[in-house]
Amino acid sequence: MARFFVDELPAEGSRYTLSGENAEHARVLRLRPGEAVTLCDGRGTDCPCAVEEGLTLRAGAWAPCAAEPRVRVSLWIAFPKADKAEHVIQKAVELGAAEIVLFPSRYCVSRPEGKALDKKLERWQKIARAAAEQSRRGVIPPVRAVDACAEALREAARAELPVLFYENESGYSLHDALAELGGLRSGAPDASGGRSMTAPTVSLMTGAEGGFSEEEIEKARLAGMKICTLGPRILRCETAPLAGLAAVMFALGEI
Amino acid sequence: MARFFVDELPAEGSRYTLSGENAEHARVLRLRPGEAVTLCDGRGTDCPCAVEEGLTLRAGAWAPCAAEPRVRVSLWIAFPKADKAEHVIQKAVELGAAEIVLFPSRYCVSRPEGKALDKKLERWQKIARAAAEQSRRGVIPPVRAVDACAEALREAARAELPVLFYENESGYSLHDALAELGGLRSGAPDASGGRSMTAPTVSLMTGAEGGFSEEEIEKARLAGMKICTLGPRILRCETAPLAGLAAVMFALGEI
Numbered sequence: 001m002a003r004f005f006v007d008e009l010p011a012e013g014s015r016y017t018l019s020g021e022n023a024e025h026a027r028v029l030r031l032r033p034g035e036a037v038t039l040c041d042g043r044g045t046d047c048p049c050a051v052e053e054g055l056t057l058r059a060g061a062w063a064p065c066a067a068e069p070r071v072r073v074s075l076w077i078a079f080p081k082a083d084k085a086e087h088v089i090q091k092a093v094e095l096g097a098a099e100i101v102l103f104p105s106r107y108c109v110s111r112p113e114g115k116a117l118d119k120k121l122e123r124w125q126k127i128a129r130a131a132a133e134q135s136r137r138g139v140i141p142p143v144r145a146v147d148a149c150a151e152a153l154r155e156a157a158r159a160e161l162p163v164l165f166y167e168n169e170s171g172y173s174l175h176d177a178l179a180e181l182g183g184l185r186s187g188a189p190d191a192s193g194g195r196s197m198t199a200p201t202v203s204l205m206t207g208a209e210g211g212f213s214e215e216e217i218e219k220a221r222l223a224g225m226k227i228c229t230l231g232p233r234i235l236r237c238e239t240a241p242l243a244g245l246a247a248v249m250f251a252l253g254e255i
Numbered sequence: 256m257a258r259f260f261v262d263e264l265p266a267e268g269s270r271y272t273l274s275g276e277n278a279e280h281a282r283v284l285r286l287r288p289g290e291a292v293t294l295c296d297g298r299g300t301d302c303p304c305a306v307e308e309g310l311t312l313r314a315g316a317w318a319p320c321a322a323e324p325r326v327r328v329s330l331w332i333a334f335p336k337a338d339k340a341e342h343v344i345q346k347a348v349e350l351g352a353a354e355i356v357l358f359p360s361r362y363c364v365s366r367p368e369g370k371a372l373d374k375k376l377e378r379w380q381k382i383a384r385a386a387a388e389q390s391r392r393g394v395i396p397p398v399r400a401v402d403a404c405a406e407a408l409r410e411a412a413r414a415e416l417p418v419l420f421y422e423n424e425s426g427y428s429l430h431d432a433l434a435e436l437g438g439l440r441s442g443a444p445d446a447s448g449g450r451s452m453t454a455p456t457v458s459l460m461t462g463a464e465g466g467f468s469e470e471e472i473e474k475a476r477l478a479g480m481k482i483c484t485l486g487p488r489i490l491r492c493e494t495a496p497l498a499g500l501a502a503v504m505f506a507l508g509e510i
Contacts, residue, residue, distance in 0.1 A: 069486075094488055
């Protein structure tokens with residue numbers, strides 16, 4: 001079913017005409033009269049509609065978006081090389097990330113700034129929007145960047161479950177971090193059918209191709225990040241955030 | 256640390272000279288005398304070595320590869336379009352898949368056969384080898400194809416945990432399938448430090464861009480596959496197998 005993000009949802013029973021990029025997208029899809037489509041306000045509310053004719057829809061009753069996760073996971077990734085950021089952003093949105101934040105770290109090869117960064121952020125945000133539509137999300141996760149690793153650590157550490165995945169850590173795992181969070185039992189679905197009753201805020205942070213420096217890891221520890229292993233296999237910088245995200249989503253009953 | 260797959264490991268204390276592709280790879284890495292490298296027989300045994308000079312190594316004592324998962328997960332993916340197969344194979348090897356099997360299904364757009372398939376399989380196997388070296392695996396997971404969906408279902412269903420991820424399933428989850436497996440408690444690490452004592456065999460099956468037909472799902476059910484949801488967000492065909500694999504690896508204490 002086609003899905004379009006719009007600024008304001010139409011009232012139930014009223015008509016709505018798709019415009020701008022949505023109209024272009026709808027033309028490609030060749031919507032037919034009677035076909036069901038969904039409008040979403042990007043703030044978690046859906047409006048199911050039926051196509052009347054062309055780009056004109058008749059609005060049904062609003063409802064909360066069923067695909068929006070109850071857990072808020074921020075993904076913090078050190079700037080990777082080339083098009084890896086695009087890949088991670090697209091997949092992270094599908095997997096339910098609430099936001100994606102990029103930051104520079106010591107071993108980053110790529111560290112876009114100024115106008116070059118603005119241009120990238122604009123492109124990344126478009127990718128996030130398309131991925132949100134495709135995966136039926138109820139919000140378009142923002143994609144943003146911070147100027148320094150220290151800033152990223154300070155902000156990421158505010159989550160109830162602030163995790164940094166580090167390839168040189170072997171003892172402490174995501175299971176341990178989830179167990180520490182208390183109340184929540186990792187991977188154990190509750191009576192609500194696999195979704196945890198409490199939805200903690202989570203930060204997942206991963207490094208660039210060269211990983212983190214020991215100094216950065218010490219600073220992360222001091223900031224309050226939980227330094228976790230992702231297992232004994234060394235994951236590429238574009239694989240680690242998505243593996244961590246899928247694991248957390250599974251643990252918290254969202255997969 | 257550099258890692259090379261070799262046919263036979265050298266005896267402890269003996270000399271070994273890298274050859275063929277390994278020699279080429281070593282030249283790129285510019286190995287220095289004294290540097291530690293690992294040879295692996297691709298059957299789960301590692302031999303730590305020190306560089307003596309050039310491409311000549313001195314072998315240390317053999318040991319089981321620490322990065323090889325205890326659980327055997329076969330990944331069954333319907334032929335995807337373009338280079339998505341390469342992407343899934345690379346990531347699946349990093350995440351610990353034991354093998355990757357491709358198969359045609361009703362809605363596959365791409366269905367390579369004959370020499371075209373042989374060529375693809377050769378390329379995919381090289382990708383699997385490189386990913387195994389990079390991620391420190393102890394085996395090179397085989398990449399193969401079967402001729403028909405029915406054959407894939409028959410073979411995949413033999414696993415102790417045979418899962419097919421289907422976007423139109425919403426009630427039955429991977430948590431349910433793991434709970435049914437008994438003995439194993441999903442996501443609950445045991446006393447061995449997060450690794451389950453028993454290592455079940457697992458099959459994870461996912462569709463192509465167009466998904467599975469209802470008929471294929473019925474046949475899968477009859478064959479014994481457990482039809483599972485991967486959550487309410489619709490994942491792309493290259494995201495689903497990796498999300499499922501990461502979730503299973505986490506549930507079984509391998510992440």
